Amino acid sequence: MNKKTQRHADHPTLPAPEEPTGIYLNRELSQLAFNRRVLAQAEDPSIPLLERLRYLCIVSSNLDEFFEVRIASLLAHHRMGGTQPIPPALAAVLDRTGIECHSIIERQYALLHQEILPQLSEQGIHLLRHDDRNEAQRAWVKEYFERQVRPLLTPIGLDPAHPFPQVINKSLNFIVELTGKDAFGRGTGIAILKAPRVLPRVIRLPDELSKKGVAFCLLSSVIHAHIADLFTGRDVVAYSQFRVTRNSDLWVDEEEVKNLRQALRMELQTRQFGFAVRLEVARNCPPHLAQFLLDQFSIDKSRLYAVDGPVNMVRLLELINNVRQPALHFPSFQAGLPMASGDGDIFSMLTRRDILLHHPFQSFQPVVDFIRAAALDPNVVAIKQTIYRTGMNSDLMESLIAAAQRGKEVTVIVELMARFDEEANINWAEKLERTGAQVVYGVVGLKTHAKLALVLRREGGELRRYAHLGTGNYHPTTTKHYTDFGLLTAHPALTAEANEIFIHLTSLTKPNKLHHLWLAPFALQKEIIRAIKNEAEIARQGKPARIIAKMNALLDESVIRALYAASSDGVKIDLIVRGACALRPGVPGLSENIRVRSIIGRFLEHSRIYYFRNGLAHDVYLASADWMNRNLFRRVEVAFPVLDKALKKQVITQGLNPYLKDNVNAWELGADGKYHRRRPRGKQQAFCAQQYLAQLLGTPGG
Known part of the structure; x- marks a missing residue:
């Protein structure tokens, strides 16, 4: 044992992402090793209890994207080859990632049921299954089901006139096995039930029904408890919740389309129905029902995950956000502001010195104020900005709209292909265009991921440039939770080169030689x-x-x-x-x-x-x-x-x-x-x- 190995012998060690040979580690397995490290946060008893649950949810969210993107990408390359068998190298990667995913998910649910939920219950926070609910709670759940849930449910009994329904990516569904005859005397044995997305997945029971603390139940538990009520005259033999994960990468032929935004909006409509890459069912799902679903979605059995709990653990974030017990969360934190010498507006400050921002320890508000000040300042004649992710609600984007409405030259380079933010970016692009802003979508075949904002201000008969250069997105939520740096500057060389990049992106001409920016x-x-x-x-x-x-x-x-x-x-x-x-x-x-x-x-x-x-x-x-x-x-x-x-x-x-x-x-x-x-x-x-x-x-x- 060498010194380095001995030094760590008493500390937690995670499995190797690949055998100790070769000079490169496998990408997919290394990505799963990262999720092991996130899972270790959920295992850490020194972390507040609801934050441990949040880490469990983060792991689930990360694994969703891992299947939607990485596994889907590997399978998509194979699918392009037609009916050829999976090459040995790809099969080996899929096999090892599958083993590791099964192991991670098994540990997630064990941790949920053996540690986190019992400890939450000790703190007066109860997630109740049907068997855990008392008579009064069951009566309330039944009434909730009848008033809020049942009217929205549409069970589909499968027969030649009722084919298997379209199942949306990552949606909650149920497969039900029935005996007896239907209303027409036929023995249709399988029904599919889709849970409407408009319904909350975590339901808080009235406080008076919980003598100690607060009580919640899952929508899946509510439907489970009353699923037999949906099939009058039939007996429910078996049932299981299930969820399908699909390929979620969007593809448009950027050389053929005339309007990328319109083509992408059409493509978004089909994203929810990409080819299936993973099936999750309840642990007690009968094997023949699981196999029926595997066959229906053309999923290999190795990508079947039978879980002991909700098939979408991410939904437990609703519980976390519904509990206001400070001791169970990280201590509250307020971002600071960088020290600024002297009084005056942002532009006068930047003429004296650059301002460095370190988020989230320091507030992102100075960046928002910078764009807002530019929008309102009569001496500002132009604003240019790149947008990769900005979310559905953004004061910064509203300021760009206000600037365009005031007659300023506003140029925004919106990346429409920012994964999972495409719809929000399309909506902002349309709003900007309606106010007269110039909107372009970067360069065909490349994603515009750079974080740049440039303001041109008339001062003493000349134009002076001010810029924000950053490592993170112009997103109001992530700036509070992601560590990033941003630089506000009036440095002549940096701002001039930032302007060259904007000209390059809008005109598609070759950029001039840049001496500072890479x-x-x-x-x-x-x-x-x-x-x-x-x-x-x-x-x-x-x-x-x-x-x-x-x-x-x-x-x-x-x-x-x-x-x-x-x-x-x-x-x-x-x-x-x-x-x-x-x-x-x-x-x-x-x-x-x-x-x-x-x-x-x-x-x-x-x-x-x-x-x-x-x-x-x-x-x-x-x-x-x-x-x-x-x-x-x-x-x-x-x-x-x-x-x-x-x-x-x-x-x-x-x-x-x-x-x-x-x-x-x-x-x-x-x-x-x-x-x-x-x-x-x-x-x-x-x-x-x-x-x-x-x-x-x-x-x-x-």
Whole structure:
């Protein structure tokens, strides 16, 4: 046992995402390893109880997307080959991911029933199954069913005139087996019942029916209890809830369509009915009913999941949001504001210095105020902005609409293909166009993922530029829960190059040479490789060389090869990778100078930071891009330098160093492909980076 293995022997260890061979770890299995780390948060008794339940829901949501996108993508490539058998390599990946998914899901439901729900009950929060409800509660549930549920239900008995109904992606449904004859004397044996989406999935019982605390029940439990009432004159032999997960990637032929927005809106109508990739049923579902559903949806039995509880655990978020017990949630937190010297409006402040924002520890409100001020200021003549995700409600988007209504030149580059945000983005694009804003949809074949906003203001007969450059989305919700950096600046070179990028995206002309901003798909990957090689050259000269990078995922093989080469040359490399990581660290002769860690905490780590020591220059870049092939070659991405020395130091001391010190929420990836949880050793003090930053920048107890 080597020193590194021994050091972690007493700490939790997660399964390896791949055998300890080869220089790359498998993407899908590494992504599932990330979900193991999220699941570990739900297992942690030091975390407030309802937050542990929230982590369980997050794992379910992540697995939904894993099947909708990653597994669907693997299967889609095979389906394009017609009836050919699944290739051995693909079969091996599907087999290993299936085993791991079954294991994760089994642990989820065990944790739900053995720990979290019993402990919630001790706190006076009861999730009642039918057998748990007393007579008064059963009477109330029956009345609720008759008044609120039954009128909306439409059971479908299957026969040649009643074919199997269309089942929407991730919807709640029931399969029912019947005996006896129907009203026409026929022996139709199977019925399908779809639960209307307008009904809440978690129902709170009146407080007077719960002597101790509050009581809830699930819609599935309500329907289960009264499902026999729907089939007068028939006997229900067996039944089960079920849910189908479908391929949810949208596809349009961008070279053929004349209007991407219209084509995408039509495609959205069919998203709910992509080919099926997973079937979830209740654990007590009879095998022959499960097989009937598998055959109906053409799903392999390996992707059948029989679960002990609700088939959609994500819906338990409704319970979490319905309980107001502070002790069961994370302590309340109020984001701070950056210190600003002197009085005056945002533009006068930016003429004096740049402003760095670190979310969610610092509020996103200054960015909203920046766009709002631009919309209202008579001296502002133009606003340009990229939009990737912004949500259904957004003060920022309303400000852009107001600016257009006031006659300002408003140009918005809306990414219509932002996965699962397509409909919201289409709606905003239509609203903007109706007010006279110029809306374009980026570049055909590429997603516009860069986070840029530019304001042009007339000052003293000249136009002056102001910009916001960020690592995260202009989204009012995620800015409160995701860690990101944003830079408000009037720096002439940075704002001029931001303007060049907007001209490039709207005119589709080749961008002029950029000296500060790294733009994908043209230069970002080349600049990252160049900076890595530069550190390697410095190391070969016997000088200190250092790279620290923070991102969501590290999968691009060209970057990984460059990091391996730099490690062999003696560069000390620390990588903070929240999710999937294909790089294998700590391998003698290959990556012995590389350490990889993942931080999983209260907030979702989302900022991308690239640090290169470069002698004593200490180059710091903030970016919208992970080190993935899609980000470097198939998206419009921007990495921007932090030029102000004080702000550069701030990024290092807030965005990197605390995460390298963390021994509470940190997991280290070993050469064997396993993640090991870091814990304080000996007399070492516990240090949580997120808690430290919240105390440093925020206002606790807000």
